[in-house]
Amino acid sequence: MEGGSNSKMKEKMDRQKGQNPNIEPFVPKKGHDPRELKSWAKRTGFVSTTFSSETERANSLSRRDFTSGRDLNVRNDNAGFDLERGVVNKTETVSPKIELDPILGRARNRGVEIEPVLGEGLGNGTRRGENLGRRIEMEPILRAHNEERKDGLNENGYGNSSANGAVNGNGHIEQRKDDGDVDEEVVYPDGEDPSYGGWHKSPPIKCGLRDNPGLVLLMYYGLQHYLSLAGSLIFIPLIIVPTMGGSDKDTANVVSTMLLVSGLTTILHSYFGTRLPLVQGSSFVYLAPALVIMNSEEYRNLAEHKFRYIMRELQGAIIVGSIFQSFLGYSGLMSLLLRFINPVVVAPTVAAVGLAFFSYGFPQAGSCVEISLPQILLVLIFTLYLRGVSVFGHRVFRIYAVPFSVVIIWAYAFFLTTGGAYNFKGCSADIPASNILIDACRKHADTMRHCRTDVSNAMRTAAWVRIPYPFQWGIPTFRLRTSIIMVIVSLVASVDSIGSYHSAAIRINLKPPTPGIVSRGIGLEGFCSVLAGLWGTGTGSTTLTENVHTINATKVASRRAVQLGAAFLILFSFVGKIGAILASMPQALAAAVLCFIWALIVALGLSTLQYTQNASSRNIIIVGVSLFFGLSIPAYFQQYAPETGLILPGYLIPYAAASNGPVHTGNAQFNFAMNALLSLNMVVTLLVAFVLDNTVPGSRQERGVYIWSKAEDIMTDPSSLLDYSLPSRVARCFHWAKCVGT
Known part of the structure; x- marks a missing residue:
């Protein structure tokens, strides 16, 4: 006991002198971690x-x-x-x-x-x-x-x-x-410490959001922006109008109407929406449900005025769905839903929008492979192999891949037509296929209709000056079954736009918008779709997914350039011959371009996963399961209409399930709506991804949860305030509406 006390006293004295205590040696042991x-x-x-x-x-x-x-x-x-x-x-x-x-x-x-x-x-x-x-x-x-x-x-x-x-x-x-x-x-x-960490500086932008490089450059940048989006702006009428039984003149009129509505809605969005440089137009989100409605059983055998009947029903359904979308945005409900919408939900949903048309793309383009294959190869060469080629400082092949390839192949098709490649003895392309009596000519009817450049009579029948106006096809028809379809589709369009808002803001080095600003943008998109329904474009108006790709390719994000380009669209819509020229494009050529555009939408959708942990098995499984069932479940519903193969062409059979699906209840309107919705790839994909992402455990960084700016961050930052705030006179009228980020 005494020895132990002496040793403790000695150790205490050593510490008081500032000496280090003795350290016993490290002895490793087996199994040590x-x-x-x-x-x-x-x-x-x-x-x-x-x-x-x-x-x-x-x-x-x-x-x-x-x-x-x-x-x-x-x-x-x-x-x-x-x-x-x-x-x-x-x-x-x-x-x-x-x-x-x-x-x-x-x-x-x-x-x-x-x-x-x-x-x-x-x-x-x-x-x-x-x-x-x-x-x-x-x-x-x-x-x-x-x-x-x-x-x-x-x-x-x-x-x-x-x-x-x-x-x-x-x-x-x-x-x-x-x-x-x-x-x-x-x-x-x-x-600055923004609302989330890890800000990355994107590659430099030649023209920022509020830059004004001068009138000449603004005109050039504006036309450049819309030319790069030409495929998404004008090709939808080339699909829906012939399917509805419309004439070439009707196709030209719908193209002109679509140019007008796209210009008006883009200007409205740049002033009263999110104010980001995003072009509004007829989205492919609305194309699949439009095809489902127009291929319903009651319209298949309709002979007279088929186009006007179907267009009126589409108008009524779009107006109802758009009013719901506008209410969702301006009421502030979208701000609450934002916490459940993440990249793991957006990515497969947007990808499913492009994948929904795989049964339409090449089957339609394959009707004239001598035109469609060169078109696909040329646009791929421009976008992939020549994307780095610069002409006077501009990567023209990357920016104008679609317009350049279309002009070249269209000229090539013209030379084939004038050279007699599609001249068959005793056959005329002006005679409808149903009226052809000669068997040899009946075999060549599809080739002549899809390949020849002189089949369309739009140039001969279209007026030089024509101003599209509301209710030009008649008073819209409102039905419960089609209204339910478009209400759900408006949710899909909102999810698509949310991903575009976030990606565009990051790409042009801005703080992400606040939930209120996002709600304001969704509310205005609903209002713009109401305008599309009133004018009769056949589809709703939303933010085009390809906007982000265009900004990345052109390095131009000027709000004024987009507004000036929209003004040009409005002027072009008054010239009927411009719509007629676009409506005269061979169908196989249009289908080949759409194959590339739909593939681009799939790629842009999957690129949203960059905001998540790509190696996470949770995210990989959710995206894979969502896409698989988004393709497989609609295929199950589409197999219940075998007799439609005798009436409809093969590429339209997947859109005929609404009238013959497996859902049978006591309400025919409900049966039609449920069969139609469950036959839409994007709706099923969104449903599966939404449920899995919000129920499967996962950290915020693993899920890549969208982090939106806070209202106080925008209000205290003069630069961000100028980027997102409404015009002063309008803001004073809505200062009470905190839910819309004024």
Whole structure:
């Protein structure tokens, strides 16, 4: 007992003199986990060569002294990394070395020995006790900062790949050098801490949102923007009007109407919607349900005025669905739904919009392979192999891939027609296929109708000047069954637009809009679709998914350029011959272009997954299951109409399930609506993805949850306020409407 007391007294005297206590040697044992820091490692500061996931996440950050503004963890040398600016100094070649404190999970200065922390008031222990207190006070600050700003994050604020800082085997963090072709990543300008961390600087934009480069350049940029979107703006009438039994003149009139409505709605959206440079137009989201309605059993054998009857019913359904969409936005309900709509939901839904037409695309284009195959190959050559070719500083093949290829192949088809390639003895392309009596001519009827460039009589019958007007096809017809279909489809269109809003804002280096601004945009899209229903375009008006691809290709995001281009569309819509020229395009050529556009929509939809953790098995399974059942369940419903093969062409059979589906209840209107909705790929895909993503557990960073800006962030940032706020006179009228982000 006495010996033990003497040894304790001696150890106490040694501590008072500032001497270090003896440290017992490290004795490894079998089954020891090197990542688990035991008491010896904690006392000695032993740094393991492998780290737990918590330590790795903590080490990926740069720690700073928030009270004094000094860097606590990185030694003061020219390491080539500036933590204040968050960018790599490429003039240096030495990477910073940061040692890690395994106890606190943070970096510490090299060259400082780890000494035991002594009690206060005992020699050198006083200073060390103060340092310990200071370090303990710093822990909650660093921990909060660690949760706010993370390294290696994507545009949505969460990481899915390796971060810029890598941990080597010696426990040091090394800064990776970016390749020359990779865009440099920086934090948000002026050191702001936005509503989410990990802001990435996108490639530079030639013309920003509020830039005014002059009238000449604005005209050029505006026409360029709409030419790159030409395929999405004008090809829908070439599909729906012939299917509804309309004439070539009707096709030209619908094209002109679509140009007018697209111009009007784009201008409205640029002033009273989200105010992003996004073109509004007839979306492919509405094309599949329109085909389902027009191929219903009651319209199949209708002979007289078939086009007007179907158009009126489409108008009524679109108006009802659009009113619901407008209410959803302006009531603020969309702000509540935003928390359930994430990239894992948006990606398969948008992809399903393009995949819904796989049974229509090449079967229709294959009717004239000598035109469609060269068209597909040429547009792929322009967009993939020649995308880097620059002419006078402009990548023309990437921007104008669709217009250039269409003009070239259309001229090629014209030479084939005039050269007699489609001249068959005793056969005339002007005679309808049902009236052809000669068997040899009946075999060539489809070839002549799809390949010849002189089949359409739109140029001969269209007027030079024609102004589209509301109710030009008659008073809309309102039915419960078609209204239910369009109400659900308006939800799909809203989900599509939400993804476009977020992607466009990130692409042009803006803060994402607030939930109120998103609701305002959805509400205005509903109002614009009401206009489309009144004028009779056959489909609703929404934000075109291809907008993001166009901005990325042209590097132009000017609001004024989009507005000026919309004004040109309105002027073009008054010239009837312009619509007639577009309506005269061979059907096989139009189908070949649509094959590329629908594939592009699929790619743009799947690219939304970049905001999530791509390697997550949760996300992969949800997207895969959603797409599979989005294709398989509609195929099950479509097999219940075998007799339609005798009436409809093969590429329209998938859209004839509404009248013959397996759902049978006591209400015929409900049967039609349910069979139609469950035969639509995008509706089933959205339903499956929405349920799985919101019920399967997953962290926010794994799901890639959309992080929208807060209203106070926009109000206190003059730049963002000018980007998103309504015009002053309009804003004063709606200052009470907080739910729409005024």
